[in-house]
């Protein structure tokens with residue numbers, strides 16, 4: 001949908017009464033004690049749970065019963081405070097050191113890497129229930145491998161993941177980076193060449209380096225896009241200069257710097273013409289938009305659970321084809337020289353099992369919501385375009401990412417708008433993050449007023465509108481022209 005239509009679409013479903021809402025927010029933002037009390041109630045319930053975890057299977061003894069009633073009374077007091085909205089914070093740190101992270105409750109968080117990794121409520125519940133170390137392993141039986149566990153349905157989840165990405169096999173991995181590592185270590189020998197994008201993520205570099213390989217970068221075109229032609233030219237140049245055909249092409253569908261979309265489907269065709277497999281980096285796509293591995297021509301699809309699948313860190317997925325599964329998911333062949341021990345079907349690159357406990361279960365608990373949300377990617381893109389339009393209405397502001405936006409993450413340049421104010425402001429660049437946080441908006445790198453990134457992913461239209469209104473309001477406050 002083009003930007004003007006996007007604006008009309010979003011405006012049509014929103015009512016604008018910004019001043020009133022800002023006052024409401026400011027009064028509530030003298031921090032709503034109910035957020036703190038919600039945390040305290042959750043912690044109090046954990047204290048109660050702890051009694052059950054320490055007692056005999058026969059039940060609570062007298063002292064424990066007393067303790068139980070004491071804790072329930074404490075909980076009731078917290079619930080009363082929660083209900084009335086009155087009271088003082090009683091807990092500020094966990095274990096004496098960890099502050100309570102209440103960032104997602106009272107604030108709009110525009111931090112670009114956090115947006116799509118926020119947990120669903122089911123995932124948060126899964127963390128409560130499965131936080132214990134090896135909680136995945138209650139019913140693990142022969143052949144003792146994570147992806148074979150049927151209770152709870154971890155094996156089915158693996159099949160569903162492969163189906164979701166339309167590839168043949170999938171494994172969960174501790175972050176997209178571990179997926180790159182598994183592939184690079186399976187395909188590259190010392191001195192082998194991996195083609196990467198000029199906007200590739202550092203973890204792709206490191207995975208190649210770790211395997212002893214060498215990266216060669218495909219240049220961007222004038223629109224900051226990696227094209228199939230440029231990839232073909234780079235492959236040709238590498239073959240000419242080194243006499244070696246690269247072993248893999250690794251391309252980010254949307255890159256982390258600008259979140260521009262790269263020509264992945266045509267790039268995979270080019271790679272295959274040279275018989276080079278294609279690794280699709282879906283850190284910014286898997287879990288937010290539909291990804292069809294076969295249609296894209298990907299040999300490997302890698303996603304990040306904590307970046308884009310509403311899962312706890314570190315989590316991710318590595319999916320592949322029937323052809324490559326035996327390579328990247330190869331099983332151990334090693335035998336102990338003294339004991340003759342072998343470890344059967346443990347997969348070398350996975351080091352046996354990967355995600356244990358709450359991390360995997362958070363991923364599984366979010367999965368139904370993730371499967372649903374990818375169908376609504378267009379709406380996320382519309383919100384992104386709406387916000388960028390509001391920003392561009394502030395004279396001097398630019399968008400560095402391709403525009404109209406095709407992603408919720410964008411890089412913008414406010415050197416000729418907000419940064420002009422910073423030059424004369426006593427707080428310098430910090431005034432902008434301060435002004436935003438006064439309005440309940442966090443996630444902007446403190447002090448940034450030149451080039452910065454933000455994401456609107458997952459924000460309600462109301463929140464996106466509020467964000468746009470806030471930026472415009474700050475601009476007006478400091479005398480910037482708003483068109």
Ligand SMILES: Cc1ncc(COP(=O)(O)O)c(C=O)c1O
Pocket residue numbers: 113174175176177178201203252254255256281283284303304305306307315316
């Ligand atoms: C484009 C891209 N690829 C890969 C990664 C690494 O993902 P993970 O943290 O899941 O290993 C990131 C993380 O920031 C990224 O932005």
